[in-house]
Amino acid sequence: MSDPLLRIEGVSKHFGGFTALNNVTTHVNPGERFGLIGPNGSGKTTMINCVSGLLRNEEGKIIFDGKDVTDLKPHKRTGAGIARSFQIPRPFHTMSVIENLMIPAEFVGHHRGEKTDDRAEAMEILETMGMADKAEDPTTDLTQIELRKLELARAMAAKPKLLISDEAMAGLTGQEVDEVIDILFKMNERGITIIMIEHIMRAVMRFSQRIICLDAGQLIAEGTPEEIVKDKGVERAYLGSTDDG
Amino acid sequence: MKYLFEIVCVLLIIGIFVLTQVVGNQFYFFIGFVILQYMVLATAWNILGGYGGYVNFGSAGFLATGAYTSVALINFLDIGLVEQIIAGGAIAGLLGFVTGYLTLRLRGVYFAIATLALAIILETVVAHWDYVGGAAGTSILPKRKPELFDIMVVDRKTGIFANYKEFLFFLMGTVAIISVWIARYIENSKLGRGLNAIKDSEEAAECMGVPTLRLKLIATTISGAMMGVAGAPLASYLTFIDPLSAFNLEYAVNAIAMPMIGGTVSWMGPVIGALLLGTAQQVSSLWIQSELNLLIVGVLLVIFVIIAPEGIVGWFRKSRKGSRG
Numbered sequence: 001m002s003d004p005l006l007r008i009e010g011v012s013k014h015f016g017g018f019t020a021l022n023n024v025t026t027h028v029n030p031g032e033r034f035g036l037i038g039p040n041g042s043g044k045t046t047m048i049n050c051v052s053g054l055l056r057n058e059e060g061k062i063i064f065d066g067k068d069v070t071d072l073k074p075h076k077r078t079g080a081g082i083a084r085s086f087q088i089p090r091p092f093h094t095m096s097v098i099e100n101l102m103i104p105a106e107f108v109g110h111h112r113g114e115k116t117d118d119r120a121e122a123m124e125i126l127e128t129m130g131m132a133d134k135a136e137d138p139t140t141d142l143t144q145i146e147l148r149k150l151e152l153a154r155a156m157a158a159k160p161k162l163l164i165s166d167e168a169m170a171g172l173t174g175q176e177v178d179e180v181i182d183i184l185f186k187m188n189e190r191g192i193t194i195i196m197i198e199h200i201m202r203a204v205m206r207f208s209q210r211i212i213c214l215d216a217g218q219l220i221a222e223g224t225p226e227e228i229v230k231d232k233g234v235e236r237a238y239l240g241s242t243d244d245g
Numbered sequence: 246m247k248y249l250f251e252i253v254c255v256l257l258i259i260g261i262f263v264l265t266q267v268v269g270n271q272f273y274f275f276i277g278f279v280i281l282q283y284m285v286l287a288t289a290w291n292i293l294g295g296y297g298g299y300v301n302f303g304s305a306g307f308l309a310t311g312a313y314t315s316v317a318l319i320n321f322l323d324i325g326l327v328e329q330i331i332a333g334g335a336i337a338g339l340l341g342f343v344t345g346y347l348t349l350r351l352r353g354v355y356f357a358i359a360t361l362a363l364a365i366i367l368e369t370v371v372a373h374w375d376y377v378g379g380a381a382g383t384s385i386l387p388k389r390k391p392e393l394f395d396i397m398v399v400d401r402k403t404g405i406f407a408n409y410k411e412f413l414f415f416l417m418g419t420v421a422i423i424s425v426w427i428a429r430y431i432e433n434s435k436l437g438r439g440l441n442a443i444k445d446s447e448e449a450a451e452c453m454g455v456p457t458l459r460l461k462l463i464a465t466t467i468s469g470a471m472m473g474v475a476g477a478p479l480a481s482y483l484t485f486i487d488p489l490s491a492f493n494l495e496y497a498v499n500a501i502a503m504p505m506i507g508g509t510v511s512w513m514g515p516v517i518g519a520l521l522l523g524t525a526q527q528v529s530s531l532w533i534q535s536e537l538n539l540l541i542v543g544v545l546l547v548i549f550v551i552i553a554p555e556g557i558v559g560w561f562r563k564s565r566k567g568s569r570g
Contacts, residue, residue, distance in 0.1 A: 075453075092450070095441065103453050
């Protein structure tokens with residue numbers, strides 16, 4: 001088996017006296033579809049912020065692609081191949097859709113010394129999302145699902161090895177959820193490793209090959225979707241403990 | 246044509262030079278200097294405020310840094326105007342860098358307050374620094390018969406310019422055109438696009454590979470330097486300088502109001518704003534009443550916030566887009 005693409009080793013994050021993440025250790029393999037679940041406030045977004053660099057973990061290490069990225073700023077990590085979407089879409093709202101994609105294309109692409117045609121590549125990404133006809137539209141005209149797609153498209157424009165999708169489907173209809181899952185499958189087929197954070201169980205279970213579950217900052221379960229569904233700890237975390245034992 | 250803008254810039258500089266040789270009435274140079282100075286100040290503000298979304302409320306502090314750098318160096322070395330402008334720009338640029346480093350972790354209104362505080366601190370320091378005149382101020386007598394590379398610059402008979410007003414007008418005009426060129430260059434560069442991304446969402450920008458801190462520091466440095474350049478000739482222009490005139494609130498207010506009224510998205514905005522507002526203020530304060538000019542700023546700002554929140558440039562762009570369909 002090849003080396004993991006991402007290793008999270010003993011990562012802890014405290015906010016004052018509150019422990020948001022407590023000694024979490026896990027890994028994500030290259031090309032894997034990895035699910036991250038947990039009840040509200042369990043530390044999912046904190047963990048993702050530590051991986052993308054928006055937060056610094058006080059303890060532990062984050063190793064990406066064989067390099068320790070724990071002390072790197074977010075933009076350096078993006079350059080190294082970690083890209084993310086935001087739970088609440090944060091488009092560059094004064095720009096058009098395609099200009100949104102040009103930002104990572106220019107800043108990350110240049111960083112790697114690539115001189116491909118950024119615009120053509122951005123259009124190609126928009127086409128796979130079914131958003132090519134919106135390319136020149138201002139982002140203020142987009143619908144919710146289009147904004148979610150834009151989040152993913154913009155992350156793709158950074159040419160990541162690892163894409164973190166932070167609740168890209170929250171609030172979408174069933175059909176729209178399927179649409180987003182299809183997009184993520186397509187990205188994965190291109191060889192991009194994907195971490196999916198999601199509350200919609202149907203989506204995570206269908207998409208992920210392996211899932212971890214966080215509860216109150218602790219990693220409580222790790223396994224295939226089938227194993228996670230049967231896990232007593234996960235059930236307790238989501239539904240509370242039952243007193244039949 | 247690729248260099249059309251650059252050619253226009255050079256032609257404008259030549260045009261300004263010709264004006265100084267042809268126009269006899271010194272009064273036009275006197276008010277023209279102020280308008281051009283505001284153009285530099287507004288353009289400088291817009292690089293950080295318009296492109297990057299960081300509102301600098303302490304423009305007067307940077308301008309005064311340029312002015313007082315000149316005063317200190319005139320007292321110390323008796324240097325000429327061109328050297329003053331270079332030195333004023335360098336020191337104010339350094340101040341911009343340091344300010345940026347210390348305050349750019351602050352966002353929104355907190356950054357604005359920090360820059361305002363900086364201007365107040367600087368004013369207090371200068372008011373207690375007797376070498377540059379302290380609170381009472383100091384008179385500056387422009388150098389007699391200044392030479393630059395062995396060429397007589399200002400002399401009634403043998404100089405390029407017959408007097409200092411003409412020379413100052415020409416210098417400020419050149420500085421204004423170079424400033425606008427820099428702003429336009431930034432706007433169309435990777436730096437400009439990165440600053441726009443920061444304005445829209447700093448976290449998203451950082452996560453999309455934009456080195457936000459570095460770009461912000463570059464912007465505060467360039468913006469600060471340009472403000473210092475605008476302020477450096479102030480002492481020679483007024484022939485007297487005190488903290489009250491150098492740190493005047495009008496500079497801080499106009500530096501924000503002019504780009505807002507003209508439009509912050511484009512280099513044209515501050516230029517239009519400075520020409521419009523600057524001219525209106527000069528005309529009203531000279532012919533009607535000197536207290537009127539801040540009122541004009543206030544009324545215009547209110548009108549524009551309601552009718553054209555994206556300024557004149559934004560309003561034109563929108564109406565053009567609307568007519569297309």
